[in-house]
Amino acid sequence: MKISSHTVAGMVGRWQEGPGPAHRRLSDRLRLLVLDGRLCLGAALPGERDLAAALGTSRTTVGTAYRTLVEHGYLTTRSRARATVRLPGGPRPERRAGARAQTLDLSLAAPQAPVEILHAAFASALEQLPRHFERHGYDRYGTGELREAVARWYGRRGLPTPPGHIMITNGAQHALALLARTMLSPRDKVVIDHPTYPHAIKTFLDVRARLLPVAVTPSGWDGAQLCAAASTAHLAYLIPDFHNPTGMSMPTGMRRRLGLACPTVVDETMADLVLDGAAQEPFAVHMPTAISIGSVSKSIWGGLRIGWIRAAPSLLERVVQARPATDLGTPVVEQLATAVLLNEDRTRRPEALCRLREQRDALGQALAAHLPHVRAPQPSGGMTLWATFPEPVASRLAAIAPDHGVTIAAGPRFGIGGAFERNVRLPYALPPDRLALAVRRLARAEAALTRGATGTHTPAPLA
Ligand SMILES: Cc1ncc(COP(=O)(O)O)c(C=O)c1O
Incomplete structure (x- = not known):
């Protein structure tokens, strides 16, 4: 895949700032982009002259940066071909033993x-498991037990929810990936908080969506900017509480006023981790059309790999149709254990x-x-x-x-x-x-x- 000089220039951002020679700052930036996966393996970088022009620097700076990357194994070059991204092979010298x-x-x-709580929940799940042996075990919506438990979890938080509005997934990340694949086409625009959760960025880029970042500053979200961006977008993805990475919570007043013109996915993965003040109601209390995703990864344990989508059954049906392309359901024992944990109110x-x-x-x-x-x-x-x-x-x-x-x-x-x-x-x-x-x-x-x-x-x- 060829990457244009303007794309690379956008990715390296303000590389001119900082100490040391320019070529080293540039090669450091490019190396981090490779290691982060933002410049993917096999990607063909722009020629030195083009990148130098896009970056407003000399060709020598770009050439020296490329040579450093070649020396360290991050690029390969062949005559008359573009430099291609690779990763260095062999052991990493910097990892000292121990x-x-x-x-x-x-x-x-x-x-x-929470070891003891998990043990008890899995013991109870194993007792319930034989009930499921009569069936095939492939359930793309999730088990009835867990869908009901999640619906009750919302109900206790002030958002009455029928179990038919819940679909169980393998974590919130899986929920987001399923929604992105179902709801977006290439070049669709997605509003995101900026900063936001990195795997969400990757998920949207993987379906070739275009991102419309709206700043989340130390004073919080800008409702007017969110509305303006949403007016041209196909989807908005927000993390109202607690925002990853800043830990902020969107004020109730803004939730009430925020009527976005596009479908809105709210990620409430961290919502139960309330450290100060009163807990917020789920976002969909204020925006009934919101598509909510949740998870027990932060409130109980990431290894459970259980999350969910709360949405209208018509959307869930579309998601279920898309699901078999990647997976055919969520393991039953984990679902039963999570249902026990939710019914015992173990997330807070x-x-x-x-x-x-x-x-x-x-x-x-x-x-x-x-x-x-x-x-x-x-x-x-x-x-x-x-x-x-x-x-x-x-x-x-x-x-x-x-x-x-x-x-x-x-x-x-x-x-x-x-x-x-x-x-x-x-x-x-x-x-x-x-x-x-x-x-x-x-x-x-x-x-x-x-x-x-x-x-x-x-x-x-x-x-
Ligand atoms: C905002 C947000 N969404 C989703 C996830 C992924 O959650 P899960 O482990 O349930 O897939 C995380 C994990 O850090 C997260 O912070």
Whole structure:
């Protein structure tokens, strides 16, 4: 696949900023795009002259950056052909023996498993399982038990829901991918929060949709801009609470006023992680046409791989028609166990929320102590905070941080066009002492960066 010079220029964003020679900044940016999957394997990059013109730089800068990437195994070149993206083979020299085990992972926003509660739920699920042996086990809408349990879960939150409006999926990401495939055609426009959840960006780009980013700033969502963007769009995807990555919650007044002209998918994966104040009602209370997606991945455990879509049966029927192209249903035991957990109201466990609150506060305190120049507003829920550095260091910091024993997710992964180079998403999913240690390591990585060090690490997987 050929990639145009303008596309690459958009992806590298503000690469001119930062210390070091221009060719190194450019090759670092391109390498991170390859490692992130934003420049996919086999993609043919534009010629040096074209890219130099699109970037407003010299051909020598682009040529030197390309040569560096070739030397490090990220590009191949053949005479008279475009440079093609590849990945270096063989072992990575930077992974010292034992380093992986000691590295603290600040890239994943995933809760610890509530072991005893899960054991009990699976024991109960196994007792119920024989009931299902009479049937084939392929159920594209999900088991009746879980659809009813999810419907009751909405009902307890103030949104009466018939089980026929629920479809069970293998997590919220699967729900979103199914909706994107069902509802979008190539070149359709999709409104997204900016920043937003990276796998949502990937999902929409995979169906060749065009993204209309609407900024979510420290003061929140801009209702007028959302409405304006939605007036020309085919779909809007919002994370009203708790927003990933900022942890913000859309105010009730805005939910009431926000009548978007296009179908609106709201991702409420983090909605049960209420740390301060009262919980919001589900978004569809205010916008009855909203298509809601949910999951137990953050409120109970990601390994359950259970999520759902709440929508009108006519849309669910279309989704069910599209589903067999990728999967034929969700495992029955996991569904039965999740039904037990939802019926026992285990998604808002006071002790788990109390622990999360302590972790959030510990992370805030560690940042204030070791990275006082970093702005990190305290989120009222969810499990991540959105830190802003004074300089555009995020990608380089993410590349060097594993050398100092910590992995992080750089801001540009949460946006398009190279935005958010001053931001890093920091989850507070680790115990307080681990979080404090991780922040001390991050501060050391930042100091090394200031001294001119560079890193070569692959971005960690995200959740
Ligand atoms: C906003 C958002 N949506 C969806 C997902 C994916 O959830 P699941 O694990 O249920 O697929 C995540 C996971 O981090 C998320 O943060």
